[in-house]
Amino acid sequence: MAVSRRSARPRFTLVVLIVASLTLITLDIRGGGTIPSVRGRARDVFAPVQSAASSATHPVTDFFNGVFQYQSLKADNARLRAQIAQLEAQQIQDQYLEQTNKDLNDLLKLPFVGDIPFVAAPVIAGPESNFQLTIVIGRGSSSGILTGMTVVAGSGLVGRVIEVSDNQSTVLLLTDASSSVGIQFAGAQVVGVATGQGAGHPLAVTLAEPNATVPVGTGAVTSGLEGSPYPRGIPVGTVSSSIAQVGVQAHVVSISPIVDLGRLSYVDVLVSTSQTEGNGAGGAVSSGGVAGPGAGEATTTTSVPTTTTVPG
Amino acid sequence: MNPESPWLRGAVVVAVIFLLHEAVLRSLRIDGIRPDLLLGLGIVAALVGGPEAGAVVAFVACLLGDLFVNTPFGLSALVGCTVAYVAGSVQAALGPNQRWSIPVLVGLGSAAGEAMWASLGTVLGLQGLLRPHLLVIVVVVSSVNVVAALPLTVLARWVFAGDADQATGPATRGFAS
Numbered sequence: 001m002a003v004s005r006r007s008a009r010p011r012f013t014l015v016v017l018i019v020a021s022l023t024l025i026t027l028d029i030r031g032g033g034t035i036p037s038v039r040g041r042a043r044d045v046f047a048p049v050q051s052a053a054s055s056a057t058h059p060v061t062d063f064f065n066g067v068f069q070y071q072s073l074k075a076d077n078a079r080l081r082a083q084i085a086q087l088e089a090q091q092i093q094d095q096y097l098e099q100t101n102k103d104l105n106d107l108l109k110l111p112f113v114g115d116i117p118f119v120a121a122p123v124i125a126g127p128e129s130n131f132q133l134t135i136v137i138g139r140g141s142s143s144g145i146l147t148g149m150t151v152v153a154g155s156g157l158v159g160r161v162i163e164v165s166d167n168q169s170t171v172l173l174l175t176d177a178s179s180s181v182g183i184q185f186a187g188a189q190v191v192g193v194a195t196g197q198g199a200g201h202p203l204a205v206t207l208a209e210p211n212a213t214v215p216v217g218t219g220a221v222t223s224g225l226e227g228s229p230y231p232r233g234i235p236v237g238t239v240s241s242s243i244a245q246v247g248v249q250a251h252v253v254s255i256s257p258i259v260d261l262g263r264l265s266y267v268d269v270l271v272s273t274s275q276t277e278g279n280g281a282g283g284a285v286s287s288g289g290v291a292g293p294g295a296g297e298a299t300t301t302t303s304v305p306t307t308t309t310v311p312g
Numbered sequence: 313m314n315p316e317s318p319w320l321r322g323a324v325v326v327a328v329i330f331l332l333h334e335a336v337l338r339s340l341r342i343d344g345i346r347p348d349l350l351l352g353l354g355i356v357a358a359l360v361g362g363p364e365a366g367a368v369v370a371f372v373a374c375l376l377g378d379l380f381v382n383t384p385f386g387l388s389a390l391v392g393c394t395v396a397y398v399a400g401s402v403q404a405a406l407g408p409n410q411r412w413s414i415p416v417l418v419g420l421g422s423a424a425g426e427a428m429w430a431s432l433g434t435v436l437g438l439q440g441l442l443r444p445h446l447l448v449i450v451v452v453v454s455s456v457n458v459v460a461a462l463p464l465t466v467l468a469r470w471v472f473a474g475d476a477d478q479a480t481g482p483a484t485r486g487f488a489s
Contacts, residue, residue, distance in 0.1 A: 014367050024385050025387055025390065043379070128381040129383055131449075
């Protein structure tokens with residue numbers, strides 16, 4: 001009898017724990033403010049500890065990250081040197097195009113994406129989970145950030161805010177499998193939806209017209225069509241492959257994000273509660289265009305940012 | 313409270329490993345994968361202290377971890393307590409004197425935990441979890457937990473030191489002796 005009681009008790013404990021877990025999962029999925037609020041408070045309370053520990057252990061983690069990523073850093077270095085040379089030449093052309101674009105927008109009285117106010121935020125952590133591509137930024141609701149806001153970095157789209165606490169926010173990267181963005185290709189009236197394929201993979205594009213042809217290297221910007229959470233005209237990436245499918249008149253198009261999501265130090269959160277505020281940014285954005293915000297109000301940040309390695 | 317109480321010691325160990333996991337390991341990644349010491353701790357606790365104690369430790373540790381991710385709250389706790397309980401039961405069936413059992417069961421348990429998490433996450437509507445990249449996650453998390461099994465075993469033995477007689481399946485002279 002004693003033996004059977006002892007073997008039954010662990011099972012009872014397990015059943016209690018499973019029921020408790022399922023209850024919490026159900027409460028979280030069904031929504032309500034309790035669990036997000038508890039999570040937000042826990043993050044805010046723990047943020048100083050994380051920050052202090054991160055600063056203290058930075059040399060060690062940098063060392064290990066360097067060891068594990070030596071080959072990829074070498075390749076990145078070579079690639080970036082080549083890119084710098086290319087970008088220096090392109091910068092001159094872009095300055096001219098940007099001015100032309102702005103002049104045309106002024107003539108048409110259309111708001112430019114760069115006119116949307118933004119909050120600069122340091123990236124303080126990479127993905128918290130191995131199964132979701134997110135970053136944590138050091139700005140939250142106290143800085144005016146709300147769930148759903150668009151996040152950009154210097155040259156293009158990063159993702160959108162999915163969770164906010166007082167002093168931190170979580171941003172879902174556009175490479176996450178659950179992330180989709182409506183896009184429009186530069187120089188063409190072709191629109192589509194780009195969906196994340198995971199870290200290190202290009203975005204898969206579903207074209208509105210499957211038989212449309214989009215050349216490799218074409219730039220893609222957010223379309224800002226009705227219902228899209230993103231303002232129009234933010235550079236997303238360039239077409240990295242466009243392969244005609246055998247037997248059907250359709251192309252499989254992939255685009256590489258214009259922002260290196262793996263190395264983000266600072267991002268800008270577009271402080272716009274309505275997507276329509278950013279609509280009409282003008283479609284005249286060329287491949288690798290410069291429609292990212294740069295003229296809005298900058299917020300001074302006090303946190304020390306770390307270049308966060310994100311499997312983006 | 314008695315300072316030798318396994319509950320008090322367990323709380324201290326969970327807090328220390330949680331701090332290590334959230335404050336230090338969050339920026340240490342291997343091929344972009346973050347180690348999951350909280351799951352490893354739960355499994356080791358089950359192997360040393362028995363399935364019941366291990367399931368409780370895994371539940372608490374993983375629930376703390378769930379506070380800092382944006383996936384369904386309680387999913388990691390569900391996976392953690394189930395895997396820890398199964399691992400502890402296997403260990404109890406094998407007997408306490410198998411030196412190889414702790415690292416092997418920690419590795420297998422961690423792999424099963426990650427696969428179970430991805431499967432349940434998919435059932436709950438999360439997208440893109442069951443892909444080839446899952447294999448990389450499984451390998452990295454399991455490998456790190458196997459390496460961490462030795463120090464975690466030392467900590468778990470300290471927790472259950474005064475409770476070894478009551479433990480259902482203690483591996484009191486196994487892996488780390």
